[in-house]
Amino acid sequence: MKKKIGLILMLTALSAFLAGCADFQKPITADSSGFWNEFIVWPLVSLITTFKDLLGTYGFGIIAVTIIIRLVLLPLMVKQAKSSKNMQAIQPELAALKEKYKSKDAVTQQKYREEMQRLMSERKINPAAGCLPVLIQMPILIGFYHAINRMNVTPEINLGSFLWFELGVPSISLAILAGLMQFAVLRTGPAMDNPQMKVMMYIMPFMIIGFGSFLPAALALYWVIGNFISIIQNIFIYKPFKKKEVEPVKVGGKRK
Known part of the structure; x- marks a missing residue:
């Protein structure tokens, strides 16, 4: 989730910057299109x-x-x-969940994601907010x-x-x-x-x-x-x- 969010932010920043890059060294007037x-x-x-x-x-x-x-x-x-x-505030609990479900098999990781989402839902936390x-x-x-x-x-x-x-x-x-x-x-x-x-x-x-x-x-x-x-x-x-x-x-x- 964090990697996806970070990627979205990077792409947004890059897009915003490139949007004006072509004109960065050009004069700006009311007629600029x-x-x-x-x-x-x-x-x-x-x-x-x-x-x-x-x-x-x-x-x-x-x-x-x-x-x-x-x-x-x-x-x-x-x-x-x-x-x-x-x-x-919930980092210690997230760390505990990660340790509990440290096995990399698909079933364990699915359980880990479910528990993590349940914890965030209980605390009313939206990581994308x-x-x-x-x-x-x-x-x-x-x-x-x-x-x-x-x-x-x-x-x-x-x-x-x-x-x-x-x-x-x-x-x-x-x-x-x-x-x-x-x-x-x-x-x-x-x-x-x-x-x-x-x-x-x-x-x-x-x-x-x-x-x-x-x-x-x-x-x-x-x-x-x-x-x-x-x-x-x-x-x-x-x-x-x-x-x-x-x-x-x-x-x-x-x-x-």
């Missing part, structure tokens, strides 16, 4: 430009739209977090990424400067900040309770720093603000700094 341009990229560009006119700079425009998008997606993020926490929020978020977040990059190659748009850096050129310092904040996002999220996700905690920050080192600083700014909001969300949703209670170990039927 195609579903991706007309319904995702250009509306995001227009929204950023509107807030730029209201707030004075494209930097503030990007920050404002990033916050709005994250707030709109917040209910989905909470739903995804609850699903993740519920799945994490955590995937829907990701599927909905993916086109929006990738579209925002495309919007900023294509604004940078549109002659009519000058991203200008924000604080001490130019938004249209790479900023190593901002890229490093984005990478450090990505580490904090993973450190405060469910990765700490999942050995497989821990690998991401050490790889993703370096990927962000690497991409941010040669992509426009406007994208690094988007990552910094988005990661800052994610850290706040994680603190409230996952409560990473709350001391976890240690379950008493049963020894001979008694709690020790």
Whole structure:
């Protein structure tokens, strides 16, 4: 089940990315054709430009739209977090079932799947429930990424400067900040309770720093603000700094 879900997410992300890949380095205008341009990229560009006119700079425009998008997606993020926490809570029982039905013959494995489905049904857990929020978020977040990059190659748009850096050129310092904040996002999220996700905690920050080192600083700014909001969300949703209670170990039927 996990492999199928992972494959679906990978294909969705790849499809969304490739949808705009052909135009990635092309200017974006109101006349740009195609579903991706007309319904995702250009509306995001227009929204950023509107807030730029209201707030004075494209930097503030990007920050404002990033916050709005994250707030709109917040209910989905909470739903995804609850699903993740519920799945994490039954991991010991799933592990026990896997050990009980460790034989690889077809009959045993069928019994294992039935018991696993029964457990999830009793706990009202749908393993696919955590995937829907990701599927909905993916086109929006990738579209925002495309919007900023294509604004940078549109002659009519000058991203200008924000604080001490130019938004249209790479900023190593901002890229490093984005990478450090990505580490904090993973450190405060469910990765700490999942050995497989821990690998991401050490790889993703370096990927962000690497991409941010040669992509426009406007994208690094988007990552910094988005990661800052994610850290706040994680603190409230996952409560990473709350001391976890240690379950008493049963020894001979008694709690020790």
